[in-house]
Amino acid sequence: MSGKVLMKGNEAFSEAAIRGGCRYYFGYPITPQNEIPEYMSRELPKHDGHFIQAESEIGAIMMAYGAGAAGGRVFITSSSPGIALFQEGISLMCSAQVPTVILTVSRCGPGIGGIQPGQADYFQATRGGGNGDYRVPVFAPSSVQEGVDMVYQAMELSDKLRNPVMIFTDGLLGQMMEPVVMPDFVPVPKSDEIRKGKPWALTGYGKDDSKRNTVTSLRIVPDVLEKYVHGLFEKYEQAEKELCRVETFDIEDADMVIVAFGTVARITKEAISMLKEQGIKVGLIRPISLWPFPYDVFNKISPKTKVVISAELSMGQMIQDVELGIAKRFPVRLINRTGGTIPTSLEIAERAKKIYEEIGG
Amino acid sequence: MLIVGELKFLKTHRKTIVTGHYGSGKTEFSVSLAMLLANKLSSANAALADSPYHRLALIDLDIVNPYFRSREQRELLENAEIRVYGSMYETEITAELPALGATVRTPLEDKNCRVIVDLGGNDTGALILNQFKKYFIDGESEMLAVINANRPETATVNGVLEHLSAIETATGIKVSKIVNNTHMLQETTADDIFKGNELCKKVSKVLDIPILCNCYPSRIVDETELTELPEHLLPLGLYLRPTWLDKT
Numbered sequence: 001m002s003g004k005v006l007m008k009g010n011e012a013f014s015e016a017a018i019r020g021g022c023r024y025y026f027g028y029p030i031t032p033q034n035e036i037p038e039y040m041s042r043e044l045p046k047h048d049g050h051f052i053q054a055e056s057e058i059g060a061i062m063m064a065y066g067a068g069a070a071g072g073r074v075f076i077t078s079s080s081p082g083i084a085l086f087q088e089g090i091s092l093m094c095s096a097q098v099p100t101v102i103l104t105v106s107r108c109g110p111g112i113g114g115i116q117p118g119q120a121d122y123f124q125a126t127r128g129g130g131n132g133d134y135r136v137p138v139f140a141p142s143s144v145q146e147g148v149d150m151v152y153q154a155m156e157l158s159d160k161l162r163n164p165v166m167i168f169t170d171g172l173l174g175q176m177m178e179p180v181v182m183p184d185f186v187p188v189p190k191s192d193e194i195r196k197g198k199p200w201a202l203t204g205y206g207k208d209d210s211k212r213n214t215v216t217s218l219r220i221v222p223d224v225l226e227k228y229v230h231g232l233f234e235k236y237e238q239a240e241k242e243l244c245r246v247e248t249f250d251i252e253d254a255d256m257v258i259v260a261f262g263t264v265a266r267i268t269k270e271a272i273s274m275l276k277e278q279g280i281k282v283g284l285i286r287p288i289s290l291w292p293f294p295y296d297v298f299n300k301i302s303p304k305t306k307v308v309i310s311a312e313l314s315m316g317q318m319i320q321d322v323e324l325g326i327a328k329r330f331p332v333r334l335i336n337r338t339g340g341t342i343p344t345s346l347e348i349a350e351r352a353k354k355i356y357e358e359i360g361g
Numbered sequence: 362m363l364i365v366g367e368l369k370f371l372k373t374h375r376k377t378i379v380t381g382h383y384g385s386g387k388t389e390f391s392v393s394l395a396m397l398l399a400n401k402l403s404s405a406n407a408a409l410a411d412s413p414y415h416r417l418a419l420i421d422l423d424i425v426n427p428y429f430r431s432r433e434q435r436e437l438l439e440n441a442e443i444r445v446y447g448s449m450y451e452t453e454i455t456a457e458l459p460a461l462g463a464t465v466r467t468p469l470e471d472k473n474c475r476v477i478v479d480l481g482g483n484d485t486g487a488l489i490l491n492q493f494k495k496y497f498i499d500g501e502s503e504m505l506a507v508i509n510a511n512r513p514e515t516a517t518v519n520g521v522l523e524h525l526s527a528i529e530t531a532t533g534i535k536v537s538k539i540v541n542n543t544h545m546l547q548e549t550t551a552d553d554i555f556k557g558n559e560l561c562k563k564v565s566k567v568l569d570i571p572i573l574c575n576c577y578p579s580r581i582v583d584e585t586e587l588t589e590l591p592e593h594l595l596p597l598g599l600y601l602r603p604t605w606l607d608k609t
Contacts, residue, residue: 006384006511006545032428035383116428175428176606177384179511179545270605345605 004181009144010035010174012182013103013167014043016148017075020155021186022101023049024074026063028056030082031115032171033105037077047188057082061089068098069215071194071201073155077103079171080121081112084129090164091130094232095217097200099158102136103151103167105174108313108340116340117171117263120314125168126291126321133229135236137161137243138290140168140261144178152183159198161239168290170313172263172342239292246294247286251301254283256356258335259322260311261287263342268311270345271352280356287318298325306361309352311335313342331359371398374503375414376469376476376496379540380528381507382515383482386542386597388423390507390576391479392434393597395419398475399441414475418468421447422461422489423481434600444468461489469496484527494533503537505573508564510543510557518563525568538573539565541592546602549578551586558590 007015014036017025025044027037041051050067054060057078064074078086083104093100104125108118125138139154141147150167158165189196194203202213219225247265251257256275260268265286272282283301287294301308308330310319316334323332335351337343343351371394379394381387399417419438435445446465468474480487490497497504506525508515515521525536543557554577561572572592577584579596587594 004511004545004548005513005516006509007513008383011383171428177546179548267605344603 004179006177007144007180008035008175008177009147009169010105011039012144012148012178012180013077013151013169013174014039014075015182016151017101017103017155018043018047018049019183019185020101020152021073021188022075022155023047023188024064024067024072025049026052026054026060026067026074026076028054028060028078028082030057030079032107032117032174033077033079033103035174036103036105040075057085058088061086061093064100065089065093065096065098068093068100069096069202071198071203073159073188074100075103075151075155076100077105079105079107080109080118080124083121083124087124087129089130090128090136091132091134092217093164094130094134094136095132096215097162097232098164098215099162100164101151101154101158101167102164103169106168106170108338114340115171117173117342118313118338118340119170119262119264120317120338121168122290122312122314122317125166126293134232135239135291136164136166137239137292138166138168139245139288140290141173141288142262142265142286144173144176145180147173148180148182155186157243161235162200163235163239168262170263243289244292244294244296245288246297247284247288248297248300249284250281251283251285251297251305253281253302254305255281255361256307256309256352257283257285257301257305257330258309258311258348258352259285259287259318261290261318264311264313267343267345268348271348274345274349275352278353280353280361282352287321290318293321293325295321295325298322298327301326301330305330307331307333307355307359309333309335309355311343311348314338333359374501375472375474376478376502378478378480378490378497378502378504378534379507380480380487380504380536381482381540381542382509382512382524384512385482385507385509385515386544386576387482387507388479389597389599389601390540390542390595391419391477392438392600393576393595395438395443395477396441396598396600397595398477399438399443414473416444416468416471416474417442418444418446418471418474418476420465420468420476420478421445422465423447423479423486424461424489437600444474466493466496469493480532483524484531487528487531490532490534497534502534504532504534505538505540506536507540507542507576508557508561510541510560511545511553516560518560518567521560521564522567525564536568536570538571539568540573540576540595542576542597544576544578547581549581551577551582554582554587555590558592 025040541561574593
């Protein structure tokens with residue numbers, strides 16, 4: 001596979017993971033991400049990799065915990081209710097500092113909900129549902145190519161951070177076909193080479209290594225745990241500085257700014273060009289990293305801006321981060337759909353115009 | 362040979378099964394084919410004036426794809442007087458319920474109805490055809506394989522042969538013609554279509570079956586760029602893709 005090819009999002013993300021060095025995949029079927037376990041079960045063995053269909057999502061993340069602790073590059077995926085079942089394992093892996101790349105192909109909820117796209121797992125991804133103090137870097141692509149690049153880079157990032165990294169896509173990105181260019185395969189260390197890159201990994205007693213490693217989430221002594229958690233947060237503080245990513249345009253000279261991520265950002269771009277034709281200057285902020293959230297970019301919004309809108313496929317979750325970034329300097333409003341319906345660009349443009357007129361623009 | 366607007370080459374069998382890998386564009390082809398036939402049927406074009414078919418139906422047997430299915434275009438199709446059959450939950454396009462209504466058999470039994478069957482994306486998806494097999498072994502049917510050479514799985518002769526063999530094994534029905542629908546969505550060029558034609562020619566030779574036509578997205582590629590192709594040309598409408606997907 002060289003040059004540009006046409007791939008379905010789910011297949012492309014899977015191939016990117018393999019090329020990024022993933023040799024372990026554990027999964028359980030759930031729509032709209034089923035092409036991923038299907039692809040991995042077919043393709044991973046061709047690269048001496050291992051695919052296991054777990055008994056549940058809880059089983060899958062615990063297998064990821066084990067394989068990651070042993071130094072393997074692990075990719076696990078699911079969709080919203082399945083990601084809910086991952087939460088215990090995510091907390092464990094953050095605590096034990098075990099890397100893995102998690103991809104969610106988000107659908108709508110709550111509960112079993114439906115199979116159409118949603119972004120109502122923003123809190124689930126950025127705040128997490130596991131226990132304790134931990135953080136997970138979350139990146140949200142708005143095209144298949146961007147998702148491919150993110151999955152590929154997350155493999156390395158997760159190892160470097162010794163922490164799970166999440167890629168937040170939605171059902172539409174998982175199911176859509178787009179032209180993509182695949183990155184090259186990274187070299188994968190043989191089992192006796194793992195300790196060179198991961199001296200903490202559980203690789204057994206080697207010929208030249210008498211040190212016995214322990215990977216654990218249990219620290220029963222309060223002082224020890226407190227010091228350990230502070231250590232984790234020094235790592236997260238550094239990550240916040242280094243990992244923030246955002247796309248913006250025209251926010252320094254806008255009548256109105258729309259904040260949107262993933263699929264909605266793409267629809268919003270077309271809506272913005274419709275509004276521009278009507279003489280309304282609209283800027284866009286597209287958070288690419290959802291944690292760390294790009295709060296600082298909101299300082300660049302022009303003082304003459306009348307309103308900032310958060311456009312989401314939820315009842316309003318990212319809007320809380322938008323409000324933190326705005327810090328009461330501008331009115332903040334929501335344009336949303338939920339339940340699996342995707343707004344058209346015309347709908348976003350009309351609703352944004354109505355808000356703009358109501359605010360006195 | 363350029364024969365746009367001349368659809369005699371489509372006037373073959375009463376029942377056309379359309380199969381193809383995910384991303385081959387088989388659903389787009391099925392919808393475009395139905396729309397083209399609907400126009401011809403309603404305008405009583407000379408090419409089809411002697412058509413024995415008074416009705417046109419599209420059966421969506423794609424139960425493995427949760428998104429981008431032909432029944433999502435129900436309104437467009439029904440406005441063109443194309444009857445759409447598929448999931449028994451007819452209005453519930455988002456339901457994850459691979460259940461077909463008994464009415465699916467109606468157009469298959471109606472001798473006056475021209476039928477296009479949009480089949481699922483791989484051999485697993487194609488299995489569903491087995492329960493309707495008796496309708497497709499009567500000499501009134503053909504199975505078209507839509508090929509996109511830009512899809513990694515069907516980019517080589519062996520890849521295509523493997524895919525077609527899996528479909529034929531799953532359904533027990535032989536592919537009768539190949540449709541070259543090599544595309545890269547909005548980035549499609551005439552070169553893509555020529556590249557796909559080369560691949561299809563090789564497959565055609567190995568399997569000894571003809572190429573029915575070369576498809577092209579008429580909004581993106583000009584038909585005059587394709588005049589060197591010896592087979593028929595079929596313009597596709599790109600009915601299924603929202604505009605924002607390709608503008609941004």
